[in-house]
Amino acid sequence: MSYIDGYDIVIGLEIHAELKTKTKVFCSCKNEFGAQPNTNTCPVCTGMPGALPILNKRAVELAIKAGLSFGCDISRYSVFERKNYFYPDLSKAYQISQLVYPLCVGGKVELDSGKTIRLNRIHLEEDAGKLTHISKAVGTLVDYNRGGTPLIEMVTEPDFSSAEEVVEFLKKVRENLVFENIANCYMEEGGMRCDVNLSLKKKGTSELGIRTEMKNLNSFKSVQRAIEYEAKRQAEVLSGGGVVIQETRKWNDDKGKSTSMRTKEQAQDYRYFPDPDILALNISDEDIERVKDEMVMLPAKRREVYQEEYGLPLYDAQILTSSKYISDYFEKCLSLLNLPKKISNWIMVDLLKLIKEQE
Ligand code: ADP
Ligand code: MG
Ligand code: ZN
DSSP states (O other), rough: GGGGEEEEEEEEEEEEOOOOBBBBBSSBBOOOOOSSSSSSSSSTTTTTTTOOOOOHHHHHHHHHHHHTTTTTOOOEEEEEEEOOBBBTBBSSSSEESSSOOOOOOOOEOTTTTTTEEEEEEEEEEOOOOEEEEETTTTTEEEEGGGOOOOOEEEEESSSSEEEHHHHHHHHHHHHHHHTTOOOOOGGGGSEEEEEEEEEETTTTSSSSSOOEEEEOOOOOHHHHHHHHHHHHHHHHHHTTTTOOOEEEEEEEETTTEEEEEEEEEGGGOOOOOTTTTTTEEEOOOOHHHHHHHHHOHHOOOOHHHHHHHHOOHHHHHHTTTHHHHHHHHHHHHHHHOOOOOHHHIIIIIHOOOOHHHHH
């Protein structure tokens, strides 16, 4: 990548994933995608005065499960806070999130190269509604169905140095969440979203540069393109003797470029404070054990076992773990007939071909 000669790329991610619960995180409205607009709403998730939130136990369990699947420490004590801001998709004018005491702390993901990406935290929060901009004449429509649905937010340390590492990481995160039945991660539906914080650092120095944050990235392809665009833009600014402005930028996938949304000076003060309507969350050993009991073997571990214990090539192990159904099916077959390579060939060649042909 010659266009950024002399600089190293530094990236940290904030990832949101929608949890697979039946109901929302603080009320009993349905958590479903694609319903008639504004049908899954109630006084709690639309923020009517006096309505009281009640925490969804399943959402907490799924967030703990996510934490365990990435090796986080699960906090015995965590706190929900109000993040205050006004925007039409947020009728309460605050989002319930976690700041000082998140549910999961630390954790990591290992890339194929052996490099470790450290997680800073995973916390539980609620989603906002959805705005659809129709036209200048008609205006914007708002659907509060998504408001109050449970999200986990994962924050990484600034450990990435290329777009390829970011995409590999996102795929590994999605794989864990899907295998553990925590989230569907359908990126087209906004089920998994990613903000990219990026700065450049002069090669050979250790001090981090000023970063920008890019929002609105809803496919692996747009993540890749947005990173390449932004690294190039910052390199041009810096090598021209300029300074990078700390700002939030919005990626436009059609135009293939990002534009400034707001600068640090315009950044809002969210006035976080503990939500007085929600008790602090105390997690016991039994809670954690209960979640552990429902966990499966993760795909990375399965690939290891398939190679080391069953003697399969990496290629086979990758295809067999491309979905949990196939992986479970392979293991079921293996329990009936101890011929791993034969079964693998049969699944990869005959069965997958048949599935593809017959859709
Ligand atoms: P904020 O509180 O402003 O959101 P954080 O310190 O929580 O800032 O960082 C948010 C994200 O930005 C994290 O993913 C972190 O790794 C990343 N980050 C922080 N500093 C830098 C930097 N200089 N370059 C690139 N990414 C960074
Ligand atoms: Mg941030
Ligand atoms: Zn509701």
